[in-house]
Amino acid sequence: MLELLTIDEMTACKDTEADIRAAVDKKKATMGENKSAMEDIVDYAAREKATVLQTKMFSELEVSDVASARATFDELQPFCGEQAVRLGGLIAVVMNKYKTTDPRRYEPFEQVKDIDVKEQKHPPSALSVEEQVKFQLAKASWYEEEFQAAMNEIAAIFNSAKSCEEICNHYDIDNSDGKWSKELRAEVFHLDQNTDEVVKAKFGPPKGYPRALDKTKDGIRKKKKTGATFKGLRDLNRVTFEFEDPLLMALCFEVLN
Structure with missing residues (x-):
């Protein structure tokens, strides 16, 4: 249970089992709310549509059907533009939340040593x-x-x-x-x-x-x-x-x- 709590949250529990259980229950409830909020944010239909259009466009390019690929791109571009605006709004909300967050909550992450960071690869180089x-x-x-x-x-x-x-x-x-x-x-x-x-x-x-x-x-x-x-x-x-x-x-x- 304790792995769900930050150092500050554990310190506030005063080492009593009741306080710890209450803190964990509160944290689980918050995590549940966050998960529910994410479900509201994620647009699976939009992701599927973008994937279908991108796949279609590249398939057309593979056979040098540039005219069809451009038509598909013209359909994809405004749709992605709408999603970019939506994403920008979400980022603005998140950044505003960070401004009101106690920075001490993130100190434990800065204390972690020897993190194995994997280098991000450019997509084509990850392909066969x-x-x-x-x-x-x-x-x-x-x-x-x-x-x-x-x-x-x-x-x-x-x-x-x-x-x-x-x-x-x-x-x-x-x-x-x-x-x-x-x-x-x-x-x-x-x-x-x-x-x-x-x-x-x-x-x-x-x-x-x-x-x-x-x-x-x-x-x-x-x-x-x-x-x-x-x-x-x-x-x-x-x-x-x-x-x-x-x-x-x-x-x-x-x-x-």
């Missing part, structure tokens, strides 16, 4: 290798549309700019030494005789699951063997910029950096 790969492929599918739009925008700016200085100004790149001072519309920079484009952005097909899994396992084996760093696949969102002039290619690297 197969699940980690699926997670990465799903994430890459989600970002692919925005990634291609961003890369195509870079190509469009290069192809419409009249000079390298114009590109430097657009991306706030230092050109104080004049190393990027070149006209871009000269024919020598054109990719071929049929166009005045100086760069083309090409996107490869999405990496398949079998190949992604093989590369991940190879990376893990090399890490164990040589100690080399492996933080997962880095080529899931890919673009190839084709230039005729190496200076423009170097400027593109500056833009990407």
Whole structure:
């Protein structure tokens, strides 16, 4: 029974059995009230709905169905926003309670030594290798549309700019030494005789699951063997910029950096 009481509560009992039993009964009643309050707070239906929508979204991303995944995300986002507001209100109530609590009640916890604290892991690293790969492929599918739009925008700016200085100004790149001072519309920079484009952005097909899994396992084996760093696949969102002039290619690297 005594394990239910704090040091202050045991001290207040004056070592009499009646006082101890009364204190324990009071503590049990309080714990029961707390449990009942938690049942009122926890929204199991909301948790189930969020889980179903998240699972659905990632399943759609695994098969590169980005349109459906975005539709699911659009349904999930406002729902999670409502829950975030509710959670914020609960946190505010709890923090207000802490302000009125006697800090001495928590001193025993500070006296505990040699607590075995387990390091919190990032969710993907706690998954199996197969699940980690699926997670990465799903994430890459989600970002692919925005990634291609961003890369195509870079190509469009290069192809419409009249000079390298114009590109430097657009991306706030230092050109104080004049190393990027070149006209871009000269024919020598054109990719071929049929166009005045100086760069083309090409996107490869999405990496398949079998190949992604093989590369991940190879990376893990090399890490164990040589100690080399492996933080997962880095080529899931890919673009190839084709230039005729190496200076423009170097400027593109500056833009990407």
